Amino acid sequence: MAVAMGFGRFSYTPILPAMMADAGLSPRDAGLIASANFVGYLAGAVLAAYGWAHGRERWIGLVALVATTLLLAAMGLTSSVLAYSVIRFLAGLASAFAMIFVSGIVLGEGLRARSEHVPSVHFGGVGFGIALSSICVWAAPLAAAGFSTSQADWFTGALVALVGTVVVAALLPRGHLAASGGAPERPLAWTRPLTVMTLTYGFFGFGYVITATFLVAMARDASGGHSVEFLAWLLTGASAAVSVYLWRFAVPRFGLSGVYAIGLLVEAAGLVLTVSLPLPFAPIVGGLMLGATFMMITAYGLQIGRRLAPESPRRALAFMTAAFGIGQVIGPLVAGWLAERTGDFTLPTLVAAVVLFCCGIVVVFELRKISPALSH
Numbered sequence: 479m480a481v482a483m484g485f486g487r488f489s490y491t492p493i494l495p496a497m498m499a500d501a502g503l504s505p506r507d508a509g510l511i512a513s514a515n516f517v518g519y520l521a522g523a524v525l526a527a528y529g530w531a532h533g534r535e536r537w538i539g540l541v542a543l544v545a546t547t548l549l550l551a552a553m554g555l556t557s558s559v560l561a562y563s564v565i566r567f568l569a570g571l572a573s574a575f576a577m578i579f580v581s582g583i584v585l586g587e588g589l590r591a592r593s594e595h596v597p598s599v600h601f602g603g604v605g606f607g608i609a610l611s612s613i614c615v616w617a618a619p620l621a622a623a624g625f626s627t628s629q630a631d632w633f634t635g636a637l638v639a640l641v642g643t644v645v646v647a648a649l650l651p652r653g654h655l656a657a658s659g660g661a662p663e664r665p666l667a668w669t670r671p672l673t674v675m676t677l678t679y680g681f682f683g684f685g686y687v688i689t690a691t692f693l694v695a696m697a698r699d700a701s702g703g704h705s706v707e708f709l710a711w712l713l714t715g716a717s718a719a720v721s722v723y724l725w726r727f728a729v730p731r732f733g734l735s736g737v738y739a740i741g742l743l744v745e746a747a748g749l750v751l752t753v754s755l756p757l758p759f760a761p762i763v764g765g766l767m768l769g770a771t772f773m774m775i776t777a778y779g780l781q782i783g784r785r786l787a788p789e790s791p792r793r794a795l796a797f798m799t800a801a802f803g804i805g806q807v808i809g810p811l812v813a814g815w816l817a818e819r820t821g822d823f824t825l826p827t828l829v830a831a832v833v834l835f836c837c838g839i840v841v842v843f844e845l846r847k848i849s850p851a852l853s854h
Contacts (some may be wrong), residue, residue: 482576484607495698509814518570520803542576554632598723608715683805697761710761717769742838749831
């Protein structure tokens with residue numbers, strides 16, 4: 479997860495300010511490139527849902543990690559917006575394949591071992607990779623060796639991803655745990671709770687991705703300095719690494735859907751603080767609250783969706799993933815366009831905060847219907 483997601487998807491965020499300076503990218507260009515990655519991820523998630531990969535999960539997952547490594551390096555070999563977009567599309571595809579197929583093996587092993595800690599540790603790898611990528615970006619310019627800053631960042635990330643891929647290849651179990659099969663699932667029954675969850679999950683994709691894409695660029699625009707940029711993204715990753723585990727302790731008190739709603743509201747508050755606090759606190763607090771919530775909301779949202787559709791869980795996940803994917807494709811495009819019009823990322827961040835706040839309030843009002851449905 480650190481290689482596929484922390485580096486393959488999210489290292490774009492800390493490298494983006496240097497890319498904008500080295501290649502002369504505008505906020506609109508940056509949003510377009512980010513959206514290309516999310517389109518690739520959405521396409522990969524949809525393709526992975528079919529049965530063509532059955533029995534080849536380990537091989538495909540490792541090939542996807544190798545591809546992620548090569549595509550990270552390829553980002554340092556061009557300065558074309560079109561080339562960047564194509565590379566990031568392919569990187570999104572590879573990230574989705576690696577995440578889905580490797581996760582299937584790892585979570586299957588955890589289920590067989592009856593370990594409650596495997597999911598938290600596994601998905602904590604996303605945050606670990608984010609934190610490690612921030613360290614790489616902070617250290618890479620010190621050894622640029624004739625490369626531009628963004629080139630050094632991408633090449634350093636590729637080297638770390640290569641090491642991670644070798645480790646995964648050595649540790650990933652070779653035995654294939656058969657995916658749950660059997661009779662075809664029934665058509666999805668669109669109950670009100672499931673509809674609410676799918677819609678809020680899609681809008682969450684729109685809201686979280688704006689800050690997840692532009693947080694470090696916002697710190698750079700505000701002259702936060704290299705140290706603030708580094709610290710903001712490091713805290714994002716560190717808090718994301720432990721968030722899924724720590725939020726578990728709130729579930730007995732508030733319920734799964736209650737914690738999901740609280741996460742949306744907390745993240746909305748964090749986005750407001752990102753553009754309202756003075757430096758250096760704004761990006762640091764924003765990164766901390768983003769990391770503390772987005773992985774939990776992602777994991778718990780999918781868990782709720784599965785439980786709301788017990789007779790067709792894969793279909794529910796497919797629709798929720800599609801809604802989320804559409805949201806995070808649109809988010810960077812809207813944010814980049816608004817930032818170009820207004821000169822900074824304040825307005826797009828506040829728009830994202832309003833969207834997340836509304837989602838949280840909707841879920842709060844629907845808790846009386848969602849919570850009983852989860853207990854059936």
